[in-house]
């Protein structure tokens with residue numbers, strides 16, 4: 136790592152992530168980046184999320200403040216993160232997100248007492264109400280936007296060209312005038328996003344996000360210019376307020392962990408397992424679907440069989456306890472496959488030399504982490520804007536392939552044959568080789584972007600120059 140730029144040194148920044156892992160992890164990385172520049176950082180969280188935050192920021196001087204999480208009718212006590220919700224069904228998600236606005240008085244009490252004065256705050260798009268507090272205290276608010284510029288651009292174009300409310304059938308390919316080389320269907324977009332009924336909680340919530348974003352100081356994007364120049368340019372031109380592309384944020388902790396001093400106990404067993412695969416020179420497919428995804432039992436069984444029959448080595452993270460596997464499965468695959476049910480350090484796995492492919496739901500953080508690690512993606516989107524991300528991965532950036540669904544549709548069921556075919560293509564095929572070359576080039580570009588003189592570093596410098 137080169138010299139650390141001095142912009143912003145001595146100033147104070149407040150970060151307030153939304154309570155889900157995918158929204159929290161990147162802001163923890165931002166905290167680390169700012170701290171390295173001698174900027175004081177206050178991170179706002181809630182009691183049940185404190186330990187995750189404290190562990191992640193262990194060894195830093197970040198100050199972590201907890202505000203009480205509000206009670207809400209259908210949210211069980213102690214559930215303060217969307218990955219802990221009994222279901223990701225939208226009514227519960229909206230109740231959870233809406234409940235956060237009751238934190239506003241506590242948040243404002245905090246703003247009154249914070250010293251030194253906060254130069255700017257970065258708060259999640261979902262915490263739209265923080266804009267009002269920011270205005271009251273005359274603190275610039277940057278909105279953390281956990282989407283690629285590609286997805287943002289397509290959402291904006293789709294909305295302004297009215298294709299989402301047009302007469303085309305849901306599954307028919309349509310063309311976006313501004314991006315004629317991209318063909319997509321209505322079902323590439325989230326149902327809530329397509330639904331034009333202004334009385335639904337989803338519509339109301341999205342409008343609040345959009346309106347409060349427009350009135351904010353800027354948007355902070357976890358991407359880098361070289362990855363998606365056309366779309367960064369589009370967003371810069373068409374989107375208000377100004378966007379600042381400062382990613383990949385995950386590069387904040389991109390040094391290989393060392394388990395030295397013979398303290399093998401500390402090394403997670405899956406890392407030992409990966410080390411063994413490296414010794415055998417066998418390449419591993421890492422399979423994980425983020426912290427939120429819900430997968431049917433039937434679908435899970437097809438994944439299990441597909442991985443088994445593909446004959447590739449795999450490390451599969453199954454997060455939800457209720458995800459059962461076929462009887463005797465783990466024993467049967469144990470020579471080449473390992474199933475993990477704990478929280479893993481995903482960046483550490485992706486960085487391991489034996490990992491040569493990532494079967495991923497294409498959550499934006501996972502895509503950025505895979506690109507940064509130079510690992511090609513087998514895309515299997517599940518919800519939200521993951522379908523757009525998967526399209527981007529395959530068609531635009533060309534660092535992966537989407538799994539073949541049984542009927543070829545965007546949201547179709549995936550059978551073991553389709554999974555097997557795509558996995559083999561990426562892990563062993565000629566296409567896979569091309570994807571690997573491309574993703575490794577981009578990984579280098581990502582590193583350069585975050586170093587002094589690189590695009591993301593310069594963008595962060597100019598943001599700090601303007602605000603601190």
Ligand code: UDP
Nearest residue numbers: 157160425426427478479481498499500501
């Ligand atoms: N993650 C992790 N360990 C896990 C599960 C997830 O480190 O066991 C991290 C992952 O690296 C990523 C984030 O959690 O940074 C998940 O974000 P993503 O956008 O990929 O998916 P989401 O969980 O939001 O669907």
Ligand code: UDP
Nearest residue numbers: 260287290291324325328341344345519520
């Ligand atoms: N969104 C979503 N699914 C989609 C598209 C968007 O959940 O398929 C959400 C997105 O996460 C964001 C909100 O809708 O919170 C508004 O996104 P958009 O990019 O359209 O905002 P705009 O740039 O138009 O203000």
